[in-house]
Amino acid sequence: MKKKLSLILIILLIISIFYYKSIENKNKELHYAVEKYATSGFFNDYKLxxxxxxxxxxxxxxxxxxxIKGMEYKAPHDIITYKIFLEKNKKGIWKLKKYYK
Known part of the structure; x- marks a missing residue:
């Protein structure tokens, strides 16, 4: 039973590493990074x-x-415009630094 559990944990760890690396590689493209930062994030107050x-x-x-311009996530879903500032890190991945209204 312990062997099966440890094997499952190792497989899940490998899958999560590959998933993280694929997301990291996608964030090297500006279009993907802008869309991701604008439309996702649990604590993102500016989410569209x-x-x-x-x-x-x-x-x-x-x-x-x-x-960026889009439909606000919170009701009444107005059309809103933001300016975002992104910076590329040493690995070439775009990171969001700040939102401007």
Whole structure:
């Protein structure tokens, strides 16, 4: 019984590592990172239900400012616009730094 349990735990650990690496690789693309940060996150106060458009305002390859527009997640679901500031880390992954209203 202990062998089966340890085997299951090892398999789950391997699957979670592969899942994390695949998400990390997707975040190297700016489009995916903007959509992910705009529409997901349990504690994200700026979360959108739907991302209608995004416009790249500035980018030098390491930092970028993007204007996003979409339907607000909270009722009454107004259309809202934010500017977000993203920065690329050493691994080339886009990380969200700040939202601007």
């Amino acid at each position: 239900r739907r991302l209608d458009e995004w416009i790249l305002e500035f980018s030098d390859g390491n930092i970028c400012i993007v204007t």
